[in-house]
Amino acid sequence: MDRSPLGAGRGDRRVLQRSGGCRVPGGGFLTCGLTAGPHGPSDRSRQPPHDQDTGLEPGAGPDPKHCEVTIDTSSRPALNDVVAERLVVIFVGINPGLQSAVRGHSFSTPGNRMWPALHSAGFTPRLFRPEQERDLLNLGLGITSLIRRPTPSAADLTHEEYVQGTQDFLRRMKSLRPTWLAFLGVTGYRAAFGDRHASTGMQPAKIDGANAWILPNPSGRNAHFPPAALAQEFTALRIAAGLPDRRRTRHSGVTPTDTGRS
Structure with a gap:
């Protein structure tokens, strides 16, 4: 995506x-x-x-x-979610980009900085490729989106799609029960939840028991956050979630001690 x-x-x-x-x-x-x-x-x-x-x-x-x-997204999503029950953090994009939908892997549009940001912030022990997205599950991490329809940009989405997509998203998250939901981009969060004053960082209200955090959009078009600044924002979330810096560990697996969950 x-x-x-x-x-x-x-x-x-x-x-x-x-x-x-x-x-x-x-x-x-x-x-x-x-x-x-x-x-x-x-x-x-x-x-x-x-x-x-x-x-x-x-x-x-x-x-x-x-x-x-x-x-065609009438029978199934253009991209499969990378999710499981009780993950520590699920990263939530707005919707899949066309090239990611074609390739069949999240954040595979050239220039997208999601995978470098995850590694620079210590979420992953090495720089993952988009086709390695399911390896995130072993780290207590996941990926989903608010809206399933792929578009050239999020600007092509309608208000109705945000309403329907958010309802569907909330149903999915209720059954998965993640500890944290990390939204990729303040614009998408504002449109989905009607909070015009939301900003990056931890949000005051939980979503079905999950802590909510807004990260900058990792798109290469987001000139407000160069790579170093983007990594700092992602690092702040990792620390708040209680996850170790995996660049300093010798294994890529996740344990109950790592996540704080039994």
Whole structure:
């Protein structure tokens, strides 16, 4: 994801190029070939320089950055949640970005700083790749989003989607019972919970028994928080949650002593 914060039942389509195609992990269809520009279509179909940049199997198709992406979320989320019961911290994005939905892994949009921030803050013992997202569960960590529909940006979401998505999110969290919910971006939190004055840091009200914390949005577009400042914000949450600095440990597992839970 880029989990930017449900429009379950609505597919999202962004047209950049046409012709040719392949199935993608997010449950959609990716097509490429002609690019619509300001003066009409032009032929720009080409293979990307490195297959690993596409998030697809080698030779499976063109770069999704230059393709039409149609993702159907009517039957299941575009991205699977990385969650389990009673985790210490669940990180909550706004909604998946298109490239993350295509690749099938959270925060895989180039330039997103979520994975470096987690490591710099000591949440992870090493820099994880997006495809290693499920390794977070062994550390007492998880990932979800407020809204399931992938979009080019969170600005494409409607007020109705925030309302429906927040209701769905609260139902899911009630059964999972995390200790902390860390929202990635103050804008999404304000829109979801109607708190126009919310700011980063710990929030005064709990959410179904979970402590709420707002982190800066790790998107590379967020110029207000360069990498060092972003790491400081994430570190403050880790300390508040009582988690050790895992960069200094010899193992990546989580124990009852680490989490404060039995």
